[in-house]
Structure formats: C-alpha cells, structure tokens
Amino acid sequence: xxxxxxxxxxxxxxxxxxxxxxxxxxxxxxxxxxxxxxxxxxxxxxxxxxxxxxxxxxxxxxxxxxxxxxxxxxxxxxxxxxxxxxxxxxxxxxxxxxxxxxxxxxxxxxxxxxxxxxxxxxxxxxxxxxxxxxxxxxxxxxxxxxxxxxxxxxxxxxxxxxxxxxxxxxxxxxxxxxxxxxxxxxxxxxxxxxxxxxxxxxxxxxxxxxxxxxxxxxxxxxxxxxxxxxxxxxxxxxxxxxxxxxxxxxxxxxxxxxxxxxxxxxxxxxxxxxxxxxxxxxxxxxxxxxxxxxxxxxxxxxxxxxxxxxxxxxxxxxxxxxxxxxxxxxxxxxxxxxxx
Amino acid sequence: xxxxxxxxxxxxxxxxxxxxxxxxxxxxxxxxxxxxxxxxxxxxxxxxxxxxxxxxxxxxxxxxxxxxxxxxxxxxxxxxxxxxxxxxxxxxxxxxxxxxxxxxxxxxxxxxxxxxxxxxxxxxxxxxxxxxxxxxxxxxxxxxxxxxxxxxxxxxxxxxxxxxxxxxxxxxxxxxxxxxxxxxxxxxxxxxxxxxxxxxxxxxxxxxxxxxxxxxxxxxxxxxxxxxxxxxxxxxxxxxxxxxxxxxxxxxxxxxxxxxxxxxxxxxxxxxxxxxxxxxxxxxxxxxxxxxxxxxxxxxxxxxxxxxxxxxxxxxxxxxxxxxxxxxxxxxxxxxxxxx
Numbered sequence: 145x146x147x148x149x150x151x152x153x154x155x156x157x158x159x160x161x162x163x164x165x166x167x168x169x170x171x172x173x174x175x176x177x178x179x180x181x182x183x184x185x186x187x188x189x190x191x192x193x194x195x196x197x198x199x200x201x202x203x204x205x206x207x208x209x210x211x212x213x214x215x216x217x218x219x220x221x222x223x224x225x226x227x228x229x230x231x232x233x234x235x236x237x238x239x240x241x242x243x244x245x246x247x248x249x250x251x252x253x254x255x256x257x258x259x260x261x262x263x264x265x266x267x268x269x270x271x272x273x274x275x276x277x278x279x280x281x282x283x284x285x286x287x288x289x290x291x292x293x294x295x296x297x298x299x300x301x302x303x304x305x306x307x308x309x310x311x312x313x314x315x316x317x318x319x320x321x322x323x324x325x326x327x328x329x330x331x332x333x334x335x336x337x338x339x340x341x342x343x344x345x346x347x348x349x350x351x352x353x354x355x356x357x358x359x360x361x362x363x364x365x366x367x368x369x370x371x372x373x374x375x376x377x378x379x380x381x382x383x384x385x386x387x388x389x390x391x392x393x394x395x396x397x398x399x400x401x402x403x404x405x406x407x408x409x410x411x412x413x414x415x416x417x418x419x420x421x422x423x424x425x426x427x428x429x430x431x432x433x434x435x436x437x438x439x440x441x442x443x444x445x446x447x448x449x450x451x452x453x454x455x456x457x458x459x460x461x462x463x464x465x466x467x468x469x470x471x472x473x474x475x476x477x478x479x480x481x482x483x484x
Numbered sequence: 485x486x487x488x489x490x491x492x493x494x495x496x497x498x499x500x501x502x503x504x505x506x507x508x509x510x511x512x513x514x515x516x517x518x519x520x521x522x523x524x525x526x527x528x529x530x531x532x533x534x535x536x537x538x539x540x541x542x543x544x545x546x547x548x549x550x551x552x553x554x555x556x557x558x559x560x561x562x563x564x565x566x567x568x569x570x571x572x573x574x575x576x577x578x579x580x581x582x583x584x585x586x587x588x589x590x591x592x593x594x595x596x597x598x599x600x601x602x603x604x605x606x607x608x609x610x611x612x613x614x615x616x617x618x619x620x621x622x623x624x625x626x627x628x629x630x631x632x633x634x635x636x637x638x639x640x641x642x643x644x645x646x647x648x649x650x651x652x653x654x655x656x657x658x659x660x661x662x663x664x665x666x667x668x669x670x671x672x673x674x675x676x677x678x679x680x681x682x683x684x685x686x687x688x689x690x691x692x693x694x695x696x697x698x699x700x701x702x703x704x705x706x707x708x709x710x711x712x713x714x715x716x717x718x719x720x721x722x723x724x725x726x727x728x729x730x731x732x733x734x735x736x737x738x739x740x741x742x743x744x745x746x747x748x749x750x751x752x753x754x755x756x757x758x759x760x761x762x763x764x765x766x767x768x769x770x771x772x773x774x775x776x777x778x779x780x781x782x783x784x785x786x787x788x789x790x791x792x793x794x795x796x797x798x799x800x801x802x803x804x805x806x807x808x809x810x811x812x813x814x815x816x817x818x819x820x821x822x823x824x
Contacts, residue, residue, distance in 0.1 A: 376752060395756045409749040412716065416735045416764040424756040 148175040151460045152215045152245035159200055161403045163471070167200065168216070168464040181253040184226035187242050190460070190481040191219035191272035192467045193306075194374075197402040207426075216244040216463075219277055221261070221268045222483075229253060237263050239271040244463050246483050256431075265446035273306045273478035274452045275441050281427040282310035282372070283437035285394030288430070289423045290370035294319030297364045299383055302374035303344055304331040306452070306478035307396065310441070311372045312341045313450050320370075323363045325379055327473050334476070339451055347379065353410070356382035367391075376400045377407040384414040395424040402471065453477030488515040491800050492555045492585035499540055501743045503811070507540065508556070508804040521593040524566035527582050530800070530821040531559035531612035532807045533646075534714075537742040547766075556584035556803075559617055561601070561608045562823075569593060577603050579611040584803050586823050596771075605786035613646045613818035614792045615781045621767040622650035622712070623777035625734030628770070629763045630710035634659030637704045639723055642714035643684055644671040646792070646818035647736065650781070651712045652681045653790050660710075663703045665719055667813045674816070679791055687719065693750070696722035707731075716740045717747040724754040735764040742811065793817030 149172050156169035178184055199210040199217060210217055220242030224232050229252040232238070240258040242248035252258045261271050273279060292298050298315040302308040303324025312322035312335070324335040324344035332344040343363040350356040360368070360382055367388035373380055376398030383393075401407040415422060444450035455475040457466035463481045470479045489512055496509035518524055539550040539557060550557055560582030564572045569592040572578070580598040582588035592598045601611050613619060632638050638655040642648040643664025652662035652675070664675040664684035672684040683703040690696040700708070700722055707728035713720055716738030723733075741747040755762060784790035795815040797806035803821045810819045 380752070398753050398756055401753050406750070407752065409752040410746070412720070412747065412749040413738050413741050415762060416738055419764045419766060419769070420762075421764075422755065422760075422762045424759045424761075426759060429759070 148247060149173070150175045150245055150247045152243070153460060153463055154214060155200060155210050155212055155216055157212070158202055159403075163197065163200060163403075163464075163468055165464045165468070170461055175247050176249060178226055178228045178249065181229050181251060183224050183229050183232045183250050183252045183258065185220070185222045185238055185240065185242055185248045185250055185258070186225045187220045187222040187246055187248065187483045189221050189269045189272055190242075190244055190463060190483060191276070192463065192470050192475075192479040192481065193219070193278070194397055194399050194402065194471065196467065197399075197471055217241060218243050219272050220248065221271050222248075227252075232258070232260070236260050237268055239276065244460065244481075246460055266442060269454060269478075269480055270445055270452070272480060273454065274310055274445050274450055275438060277427060278306035278478065279310050279441040280434055280437040281396060282307045282314060283441060284427050284430055284433055285372050285396050285425060286311050286314050286370070287437075288433065289394040289421075289425065290372065290392045292318050292320045292370050295321075296369035297321040297323060297366055298370040298372065299323045299325065299360070299364065299368050300372040300374070301325045301347075301379045302397075302399070302473075303335045303341065304339075304453070304477060305374065305475070308372070308374055309335070309339050309452055309477065310450065313339055313444075314440075315370075316340055317444070317449075321364070321366070323360075323368075325375075331476060334453065338453075350378075350382075353378050353381045353385070357385040360386045370394070372396060374399060377405075381410045384409075384411060384418075384420075387414065387418045387420060389418050391418055391420050393420060393422040395422055399471065455479045457481045459483070488587060489513070490515045490585055490587045492583075493800060493803055494554060495540060495550050495552055495556055497552070498542055499743070503537065503540060503743075503804075503808055505804045505808070510801055515587050516589060518566055518568045518589065521569050521591060523564050523569050523572045523590050523592045523598065525560070525562045525578055525580065525582055525588045525590055525598070526565045527560045527562040527586055527588065527823045529561050529609045529612055530582075530584055530803060530823060531616070532803065532810050532815075532819040532821065533559070533618070534737055534739050534742065534811065536807065537739075537811055557581060558583050559612050560588065561611050562588075567592075572598070572600070576600050577608055579616065584800065584821075586800055606782060609794060609818075609820055610785055610792070612820060613794065614650055614785050614790055615778060617767060618646035618818065619650050619781040620774055620777040621736060622647045623654060623781060624767050624770055624773055625712050625736050625765060626651050626654050626710070627777075628773065629734040629761075629765065630712065630732045632658050632660045632710050635661075636709035637661040637663060637706055638710040638712065639663045639665065639700070639704065639708050640712040640714070641665045641687075641719045642737075642739070642813075643675045643681065644679075644793070644817060645714065645815070648712070648714055649675070649679050649792055649817065650790065653679055653784075654780075655710075656680055657784070657789075661704070661706070663700075663708075665715070671816060674793065678793075690718075690722075693718050693721045693725070697725040700726045710734070712736060714739060717745075721750045724749075724751060724758075724760075727754065727758045727760060729758050731758055731760050733760060733762040735762055739811065795819045797821045799823070
C-alpha cells in the first residue's frame with residue numbers, strides 16, 4: 145500500500161470581524177497507517193455551513209471553539225478506502241464529521257461518528273444537505289417549534305439556502321402558505337418557481353424595516369403564524385410587525401450578526417403583545433428526532449418532491465473562499481466543496 | 485329604596501407618553517334600578533394594574549382599547565347590596581371586573597362575570613392580588629412557561645410587586661433559588677426578609693447593563709435558568725448575559741416601555757446561543773389553569789405561607805394619582821383603592 149498524502153485546511157488565526165483567507169492554512173500530511181477499529185474515508189464532498197463562523201471565535205458560544213492549528217471541523221461524505229473495522233467495507237458510502245480535508249481516519253467503533261448511507265435513490269451529496277444536518281434543522285424548527293397548522297402562513301429567511309429551502313417545502317407539504325425572504329431576483333424566482341413557495345421577498349429591494357414590513361404585509365395577507373429565522377436584524381424586526389397572536393419563531397441562526405455587527409431587536413414588546421413563543425435551538429442537541437426527520441426528508445428527496453440546489457466549489461484549496469462567500473450570501477443553495 | 489349615587493372615573497383623553505390626572509374624569513351618576521338577573525355590587529376595593537396603561541392607548545394591542553368617555557376597566561371586590569338574581573344574596577362577597585367606580589350593576593347570569601368568594605380564611609382584598617389575577621399571572625408564567633426544577637435559579641423583575649412577589653415565593657416552594665430585582669433598598673429588604681427570596685438587586689444602584697449583569701452574576705452564582713419579566717429594557721439585556729443554556733423567559737410585562745419609550749433588546753443573539761425559550765402570555769387567555777392555580781395560591785395565603793403587601797389609596801377620587809404612581813413604581817406591593 146503506497147503512502148497517501150492528505151491535504152487539510154487548518155484554522156491559522158481567529159478573525160476580527162469578517163473572516164479572510166489568511167485565517168486558514170493549507171497543509172499536506174501523510175495519511176497514517178490504520179489502527180484496529182479504524183477506517184480511512186476518502187471525502188467526496190465537504191459541507192460548508194454558517195455555524196462554522198461561530199466556531200472560529202474564541203469565547204462562549206454553544207459549542208467549544210475550533211482550536212487553532214487544527215483541521216477545521218465540518219460534515220463530509222465519502223467512501224471507505226481502507227478498513228480495519230468489521231462494520232465497514234471498502235466501497236461503503238459514509239457520512240461523518242471528517243473536517244476540511246481530503247481523507248479522514250475515523251475511529252469507527254464509536255457509535256454515530258460514521259454512518260453508512262444508501263445512494264441508490266439519494267445522491268451522496270444530499271446527505272450533507274436536505275437529507276442531512278441542514279434538512280433536519282429545517283424539520284426540527286418547523287415541526288417541533290413552529291408546529292404549523294394547515295392554512296397558516298410560515299415565513300423563512302435565507303429561503304434559497306440549504307435550510308430555508310427545506311423549511312418552505314415542508315410547510316407546503318403541511319398545507320401552509322410558505323413565504324421566503326432571499327437576496328436578489330434570481331434566488332427569489334428559484335424559491336417560488338422551483339421550490340414552490342407561494343411568494344418570496346427580495347430583501348435587497350428594501351432598505352428599511354418599514355419597507356420590508358410592507359412587502360411582508362402584501363405577501364402575507366393573513367399575517368404570519370410561524371417564522372423560521374436564519375438571519376436576524378432587520379428581518380426579525382419586520383416580521384414581528386406582521387405576526388399574528390400566538391405566533392411561533394424558530395430561532396436557528398442570526399447570520400447578520402456573525403461578524404460581531406450589532407443587531408438589536410427594536411420592538412421586543414411585540415413578542416408580548418402578540419403572545420409570541422420564540423425558541424432558540426441547535427439541531428445536534430435533538431438527536432432523538434433525527435430518525436423521524438430523515439425518514440420524511442429521505443422519502444421526499446427520493447421521490448423528487450423535495451428540491452434543492454447546490455453550489456459546488458472544486459478542490460480543498462477552494463474551501464476558504466467558498467466559505468467566505470457563503471457568509472456573504474454568494475452561494476445559491478447548499479454550499480459544498482467537491483474533493484474528487 | 486332610596487336612590488344611590490355612584491361615583492365613576494372615565495377615560496377622558498388618551499395620554500401622549502406618561503398619563504396625567506387630566507386623562508381621567510370623575511363623574512356622579514344615579515345607580516339605576518336593577519333588571520331581572522342583575523345584582524348591584526358595592527365595591528370595597530378597586531385593583532390598579534400595569535396592563536391598564538396599554539388599554540389607554542388607541543391601536544393594536546392584545547385587547548380592545550378602553551373606549552373614551554366610559555368607566556375605566558378594572559378588577560374589583562365588594563359586596564352584593566341588591567339582587568334580582570337567585571344565585572346571589574345580599575351580603576355575598578364577590579370579585580369581578582366592576583371598573584373604576586363605587587357601584588356596579590352586573591348581569592350576573594353571564595358565566596364568570598361575578599364570582600362569590602370565601603373570606604373566612606382569605607381577606608377580601610387578596611382576591612385582587614395573590615389569590616386573584618396577579619397571583620394566577622405569577623403562577624402561570626412560573627409553572628407553565630418557566631417550569632422550574634428544584635435547584636434552578638429563577639429571577640423576577642418588579643419583585644416587590646403583586647405579581648413578582650408571588651413568583652419568587654412559588655419558586656422557593658419548588659426548591660429554587662429566587663432572586664428579585666426591585667427599586668430601592670426598602671423594597672429589596674422586604675423581598676428578602678419578608679418574602680423569603682434568596683437575594684434582591686436594587687436596580688437603582690445600577691446605571692448600565694454591565695453593572696446590573698455583574699450584580700446578577702454575584703446573586704446567581706450558578707447562572708439563571710428562569711426569568712419572569714415584568715419590566716423589559718436594561719433588565720432583560722442584563723439577565724440575558726447571565727442565562728444558562730435552555731433557560732426560559734416568561735414575558736409578562738414590559739412596563740419600561742409602556743409610555744412609548746424605545747426599549748430595544750441589545751443582543752438577541754443570546755437567545756440563540758443559549759437556546760432560550762421566550763414566551764409572551766396574558767393570563768386571561770388561560771382560564772383553564774385558574775382553578776389549579778387558585779387552589780395552590782388560596783391554600784398558601786390561608787396558611788400564611790404566601791406573603792404580600794398592599795398599597796392602599798383611599799377613595800375613588802384618588803385612583804388616577806395612585807395609578808400614575810404605580811406606573812412609576814411608587815407603590816409597594818399590590819396597589820389598591822379602598823372605596824368604603
């Protein structure tokens with residue numbers, strides 16, 4: 145067996161404000177020999193996700209910070225190319241948290257670190273998107289927090305993204321009116337015409353809360369019963385102005401503040417006036433719902449009823465630039481890095 | 485039967501900012517003859533509550549605005565002095581929504597508009613406080629939203645008030661650490677020494693969020709698991725800085741913004757980082773829990789285990805001034821107007 149070379153991206157320094165490519169470092173290392181119980185996975189795709197921005201900071205957040213000088217964390221799909229574990233065979237397709245690198249040595253006896261997946265009806269990359277963490281995130285926030293009833297109106301920000309696109313489609317399956325907020329006419333057209341939302345608002349056409357709230361009024365004639373928040377800032381302010389009594393907000397992300405921008409909520413009184421329930425959540429803390437969520441998501445993808453789009457960057461060296469673009473909304477759908 | 489004269493306070497005009505006595509008008513009217521099914525109640529006490537400020541405004545809130553030129557709404561306790569309803573006898577003690585007036589003619593056949601109460605073990609006025617709407621408000625927010633577990637820390641603002649005082653005592657009954665926030669050393673001393681809270685912070689000693697958060701850190705060494713919010717503004721900002729993961733906020737009132745002051749929430753991201761659940765509520769929409777709540781509250785008051793204090797203004801003519809004082813925190817405990 146010839147010695148393989150792995151290319152990895154490390155966190156070189158912590159960003160002050162917006163991350164730059166200088167915060168990352170590409171290194172080459174030899175792939176070590178496997179120990180008993182380990183498998184070697186060659187990554188086909190690396191997932192880039194907004195939560196990674198939080199991990200780059202030092203200090204208190206919901207997770208430990210990404211250590212400096214170590215491989216950036218991240219979800220991956222790939223193929224087993226060597227195995228010293230009886231549960232995995234060479235050729236198995238797997239999903240795991242392999243990080244920003246071309247190969248990962250995985251202690252596969254630890255429960256849950258590596259899952260075999262079936263690619264007969266579902267493309268491998270979908271396990272990083274609609275049938276993976278982003279899909280379950282959408283499912284959890286919608287089904288378990290918003291708890292939509294048929295006929296209600298559900299709004300989602302970052303609607304063309306990996307999470308937002310699933311939120312709206314799942315809301316439609318449940319008989320709701322689904323309204324997206326996205327950046328630019330192309331994304332909005334995609335959200336309505338391809339994903340089947342009832343309407344989509346281009347936030348770039350709205351410079352202030354009043355203008356955005358007015359667009360929401362038009363798109364949501366019966367008010368807003370559920371809101372799935374990925375962005376925060378002006379979007380949350382505007383949505384609150386149009387919320388119905390007993391509305392629910394699933395607080396999944398606030399990407400508008402990820403670089404330290406102040407994003408005060410202007411009128412928290414509206415949460416009281418409308419008796420709103422707001423719940424922050426992180427999907428990895430709700431592993432109990434994953435089987436139920438993945439069953440619905442997998443079936444919908446396999447039968448072509450749940451649509452999604454991918455932005456694919458090529459090669460591990462492109463990951464930092466692609467990640468920075470994701471934070472600026474330059475991606476269109478699920479952001480992946482293709483490594484083969 | 486001689487003709488009785490009723491003295492009433494009407495809403496004369498809507499306040500721009502802080503209410504003044506000129507927004508109210510005292511009138512004298514004759515008490516009409518009863519129709520079949522009606523009873524005449526002589527009010528012993530009128531309840532003054534912060535929610536009334538919201539009703540004085542025009543425009544959308546959770547309730548209809550108080551109409552101009554009509555008797556101000558409000559909870560009352562009193563005695564039946566005439567009855568043409570077989571369910572009520574002269575001498576019955578009753579609680580209802582009689583409004584700011586000395587007498588009320590009540591269509592007592594409507595279910596729930598008038599409740600007979602037992603004053604053997606519970607003082608009549610308590611049915612406007614700890615064993616009435618404020619008590620049930622405290623109970624609902626604590627038990628149904630915060631859902632405290634023994635050993636957790638619960639913080640409540642306006643801790644010496646009619647609602648806040650009950651929140652902390654109910655939290656203590658459930659084995660929690662109870663920490664109050666109140667205005668001034670007398671109120672804080674009362675909250676700790678008489679009501680039995682573990683600590684109380686005098687917000688008047690803290691000019692900014694950082695200072696208040698630091699006091700909370702000292703008073704809540706294990707962080708904050710539940711927060712019962714009556715005030716909003718700086719208090720909510722400070723509490724959020726000290727919240728534990730999976731904390732719950734019962735959003736009951738935001739009196740700091742009732743006169744239209746802007747009270748932005750500075751760091752809504754903390755709701756996400758700490759996976760906080762925040763729920764706005766109005767106790768009158770949860771009538772199903774009243775029997776259970778009143779049973780606990782009544783037992784605790786009757787056995788002397790639930791303590792409270794009353795600020796009593798004398799005479800219907802004193803109601804506007806007393807109400808304005810309540811909004812400024814000049815009351816100490818439950819604000820009542822004694823009418824006999």
